[in-house]
Amino acid sequence: MKAESNLEKVLAAGHFAVTAELGPPKSAEVEVIAAKAGYLKGKVDAVNITDNQTAIVRMSSIAAGVLARQAGVEPVIQITCRDRNRIAIQSDVLGAYALGVRNILCLTGDHQSFGNHRGAKNVFDLDSIQLIDALKGMRDGKIFLCGEEIRNSKTSPVVEPKIFIGAAANPFGDPFEFRVIRLAKKIKAGADFIQTQCIYDMERFEEWMRQVRERGLHKQVKILAGLTPLKSVGMAKYMRDSVAGLSVPDYYIRRLEGVKDKAAEGIKICVEQIKRLREIEGVAGIHLMAIEWEKMVPQIVEEAGLLPRPVLN
Amino acid sequence: MITAVQKPFGEIYSMVQGVPRLLVLGCGTCVTVCMAGGEKEAGILASALRLANREKGVSMEVETDTIERQCDREFFDPVREKVEKADAVLSMACGVGVQFCSEVFAGKRVLPALNTRFYGTTEQQGVWAERCAGCGNCVLDRFGGVCPVARCSKSLLNGPCGGSQNGMCEVDPKNLQCGWQLIYDRLKLLGLLHLLEENQPARDWSTGRDGGPGKIVREDMVLDS
Numbered sequence: 001m002k003a004e005s006n007l008e009k010v011l012a013a014g015h016f017a018v019t020a021e022l023g024p025p026k027s028a029e030v031e032v033i034a035a036k037a038g039y040l041k042g043k044v045d046a047v048n049i050t051d052n053q054t055a056i057v058r059m060s061s062i063a064a065g066v067l068a069r070q071a072g073v074e075p076v077i078q079i080t081c082r083d084r085n086r087i088a089i090q091s092d093v094l095g096a097y098a099l100g101v102r103n104i105l106c107l108t109g110d111h112q113s114f115g116n117h118r119g120a121k122n123v124f125d126l127d128s129i130q131l132i133d134a135l136k137g138m139r140d141g142k143i144f145l146c147g148e149e150i151r152n153s154k155t156s157p158v159v160e161p162k163i164f165i166g167a168a169a170n171p172f173g174d175p176f177e178f179r180v181i182r183l184a185k186k187i188k189a190g191a192d193f194i195q196t197q198c199i200y201d202m203e204r205f206e207e208w209m210r211q212v213r214e215r216g217l218h219k220q221v222k223i224l225a226g227l228t229p230l231k232s233v234g235m236a237k238y239m240r241d242s243v244a245g246l247s248v249p250d251y252y253i254r255r256l257e258g259v260k261d262k263a264a265e266g267i268k269i270c271v272e273q274i275k276r277l278r279e280i281e282g283v284a285g286i287h288l289m290a291i292e293w294e295k296m297v298p299q300i301v302e303e304a305g306l307l308p309r310p311v312l313n
Numbered sequence: 314m315i316t317a318v319q320k321p322f323g324e325i326y327s328m329v330q331g332v333p334r335l336l337v338l339g340c341g342t343c344v345t346v347c348m349a350g351g352e353k354e355a356g357i358l359a360s361a362l363r364l365a366n367r368e369k370g371v372s373m374e375v376e377t378d379t380i381e382r383q384c385d386r387e388f389f390d391p392v393r394e395k396v397e398k399a400d401a402v403l404s405m406a407c408g409v410g411v412q413f414c415s416e417v418f419a420g421k422r423v424l425p426a427l428n429t430r431f432y433g434t435t436e437q438q439g440v441w442a443e444r445c446a447g448c449g450n451c452v453l454d455r456f457g458g459v460c461p462v463a464r465c466s467k468s469l470l471n472g473p474c475g476g477s478q479n480g481m482c483e484v485d486p487k488n489l490q491c492g493w494q495l496i497y498d499r500l501k502l503l504g505l506l507h508l509l510e511e512n513q514p515a516r517d518w519s520t521g522r523d524g525g526p527g528k529i530v531r532e533d534m535v536l537d538s
Contacts, residue, residue: 111467111476111484130514173476175494175497
């Protein structure tokens with residue numbers, strides 16, 4: 001065991017893992033976190049806490065993650081390279097670990113031109129692969145990126161942050177041939193688990209997984225397939241047309257158009273996708289990104305036959 | 314070259330208010346090539362200023378001249394007299410030229426007519442694009458001659474983010490090519506795709522702007538004073 005997080009234990013024991021996502025509030029409204037955590041508690045193995053996603057200012061992912069932990073869900077803290085340099089990131093990793101965080105997902109970060117502070121200066125001192133490398137160095141090498149040991153003084157003990165290291169993969173970005181190479185680089189850097197971009201184009205995902213297996217990468221890392229349930233036709237079209245690196249096949253849109261209760265159909269599609277994903281060799285679990293729809297996660301997990309969640313010590 | 318674009322006329326015009334005698338000083342090198350601050354542009358800007366003055370009844374003497382370069386001391390000699398006579402210089406050089414002009418003529422107010430943009434090339438008539446970020450530690454050998462620092466919106470060294478779609482960057486999908494698609498295509502053409510499998514470690518940015526304002530001292534070239 002590297003970090004002894006619940007997520008690590010579930011994956012190590014060979015269970016089909018389930019993670020979800022919790023977006024911190026765009027305010028200091030603490031109650032939002034407790035409410036969202038309440039939906040997810042006991043229904044998933046860990047919950048990602050997003051880090052100012054789409055470059056919109058929200059409550060800090062570490063603070064929200066600690067609050068979520070207090071509310072009974074295990075956090076996966078997201079850290080992006082957009083807003084912090086290597087000094088701030090390593091400092092935050094020490095702080096997050098001290099507060100009980102055991103899983104961190106390393107991301108490049110959305111460009112600030114998408115957010116609500118478009119004139120901001122970005123950082124990108126590290127890229128996501130170098131961030132993974134930094135976390136692995138801290139955990140396994142017990143050193144900072146500069147090479148110094150992680151100890152308070154020469155006579156102090158070495159106390160390193162033991163983090164289960166996650167990374168993202170986008171099977172739908174371009175150049176397509178590079179996508180598996182990039183995954184291999186993330187594994188080489190030290191990623192323990194992968195969460196993918198949300199999947200709608202199942203054929204392309206299966207082709208990507210075939211390339212993953214061809215390189216034997218599925219045996220070196222735990223891959224959680226990303227899913228976002230569709231709430232409406234409008235949302236499906238938005239995902240198809242406006243989100244870079246996403247393709248939503250028209251047959252899903254037609255299915256939603258053909259029914260009265262769009263949300264129920266969206267959930268049904270999501271459950272079908274989970275069943276199909278479970279058949280794919282090398283898929284170790286799912287990551288449910290129910291955007292501002294966290295309350296539907298229990299139903300999806302239930303209908304997919306993934307309850308109860310394993311309880312491991 | 315260093316590329317630049319002219320500031321909006323309104324901004325320039327309000328900058329020069331209250332200057333009785335103004336020298337519009339063009340620069341004959343980079344900004345001439347990118348058609349922002351050469352002899353021709355200096356002439357046009359001077360005319361526009363005179364016209365605006367006439368319209369508004371402002372009394373201002375507008376003189377114009379252009380020198381070869383505003384980033385080297387010796388080129389200022391031919392305009393020394395004109396500069397002395399003027400109350401302010403409206404420099405049409407890049408930011409380097411503006412600052413150096415005011416160093417050469419300490420005590421003279423030097424104003425910028427341009428917004429300096431980047432180190433770039435002329436992609437086609439009327440289109441200039443960035444190629445180099447001046448990071449001080451060239452990595453072009455590893456990326457098939459396409460710079461990830463300058464040409465990826467996030468300066469990523471280990472491959473494209475998820476926002477690369479159909480060869481374009483998500484920051485501006487209509488106009489901006491994904492630097493990593495260009496790197497990939499070039500390395501493929503060169504038969505060097507294996508270079509992309511190597512993990513690039515965190516880099517030392519101190520050779521560039523993060524090391525403080527840059528300075529090069531060549532001991533072998535420095536004249537003893």
